[in-house]
Amino acid sequence: MNQLSPPATAAIAAINAQTQGVDDDRTQLVAAKCRALVVGYNARWRDQSYKPLAVEQFVQADLVNPDTNSISRTFRIAGKEDVIVTDGSRRLLMDAKTCSQDISDPNAPYWQQLAIEAQPTHYMLIDWLSGLKCDGAVWDVLRKPTIAPKKLTKADRARVCAERSYCDTAMSEDTLAAVPVNDRETLEMYEARLVKDCTTIRPDWYFQRRFLVRLDANILEYARELWQHSQDILATRAIMRKHSKNGDTRLPVRNSGACMLYGSPCVFLGLCSDYDQPNSDRWQRKPTVHSELGPGWGWPRRVDEQPHSLFPNMPTKALLPVRIGHRTSRCRRTRSTLFWEPLAYGLRGMVERTAKGNQLWLHQLTPGKLPAKLRW
Numbered sequence: 001m002n003q004l005s006p007p008a009t010a011a012i013a014a015i016n017a018q019t020q021g022v023d024d025d026r027t028q029l030v031a032a033k034c035r036a037l038v039v040g041y042n043a044r045w046r047d048q049s050y051k052p053l054a055v056e057q058f059v060q061a062d063l064v065n066p067d068t069n070s071i072s073r074t075f076r077i078a079g080k081e082d083v084i085v086t087d088g089s090r091r092l093l094m095d096a097k098t099c100s101q102d103i104s105d106p107n108a109p110y111w112q113q114l115a116i117e118a119q120p121t122h123y124m125l126i127d128w129l130s131g132l133k134c135d136g137a138v139w140d141v142l143r144k145p146t147i148a149p150k151k152l153t154k155a156d157r158a159r160v161c162a163e164r165s166y167c168d169t170a171m172s173e174d175t176l177a178a179v180p181v182n183d184r185e186t187l188e189m190y191e192a193r194l195v196k197d198c199t200t201i202r203p204d205w206y207f208q209r210r211f212l213v214r215l216d217a218n219i220l221e222y223a224r225e226l227w228q229h230s231q232d233i234l235a236t237r238a239i240m241r242k243h244s245k246n247g248d249t250r251l252p253v254r255n256s257g258a259c260m261l262y263g264s265p266c267v268f269l270g271l272c273s274d275y276d277q278p279n280s281d282r283w284q285r286k287p288t289v290h291s292e293l294g295p296g297w298g299w300p301r302r303v304d305e306q307p308h309s310l311f312p313n314m315p316t317k318a319l320l321p322v323r324i325g326h327r328t329s330r331c332r333r334t335r336s337t338l339f340w341e342p343l344a345y346g347l348r349g350m351v352e353r354t355a356k357g358n359q360l361w362l363h364q365l366t367p368g369k370l371p372a373k374l375r376w
């Protein structure tokens, strides 16, 4: 029933390679969750008709003022598109997301926010400026599991030992030896229960795809906003420069309402509150300013969707990385990162295999001629 496609097998191998030999229960639990989700993802979407054209493609374009057609001399816009796919004659952008919110209800706040989310519009603007218009985007969302290894009753344990299987999956000798003496699911058992949950019991709870449309007028409006933010950033940086000439190292405007915005302290809280200094051992220099875009990209040469969306509410967070010499916190590895890393390796392995299977791979794509300016 859960027969794996070659891409899904590659995804599981990538997760195992990423976590093998790590003697840490938390990492192994994350790996079990990720493997189960790949099995569920494979079952949910294996019949979909999208054909991948390009994977993790770096894209860039001039930053253009749509009202005057003038090009910024300071900024360019850039990003990395997860996957470009075709669906019949349509060329679509596809982005993989994980979340903790409800996605099974079509009216859930997650989908409402997506209607105005800037990220797909940002990529569509870059593609349009590059003469490769997208017909829409597909948001490929995966909800993180909330179930954890559970306690087993005596009857549960007796059944596993008698049937030598659990949640329709045959158990290993190690698990069968552990069950009589443990009152909790082993990781193997937990993984089997999660596979059953996300393949047959609640696949809609875990996996959803949504088609997004952005009209030309929406993209144009976004281009205006982007240009305006670039002007605001330039104005703030000019003030910072003026202050620093007078020996004043003040940060841009701090927004204390945003410091705990995502349920945990902002990574820069210690610096903003003077509890920490950028030259302390808690900070290290980044190998590249923007790890996703690769070397050579960073302020002041880019406006991608993150600083652009950060800047209005968190000017300090958007500009602080420059002020502290592109350092990154040594201590910060969030639960979300811990979860996302192995899964990202897995999904990337899956998409790469799919792309190769379709004989279309990045190096076979010939970039089109980039128009100097966009005709609106």
Ligand code: SF4
Pocket: 253, 254, 255, 256, 258, 259, 260, 266, 267, 268, 269, 270, 272, 314, 315, 316, 317, 318, 320
């Ligand atoms: S960068 Fe902004 S959000 Fe972060 S701690 Fe400083 S003021 Fe708060």
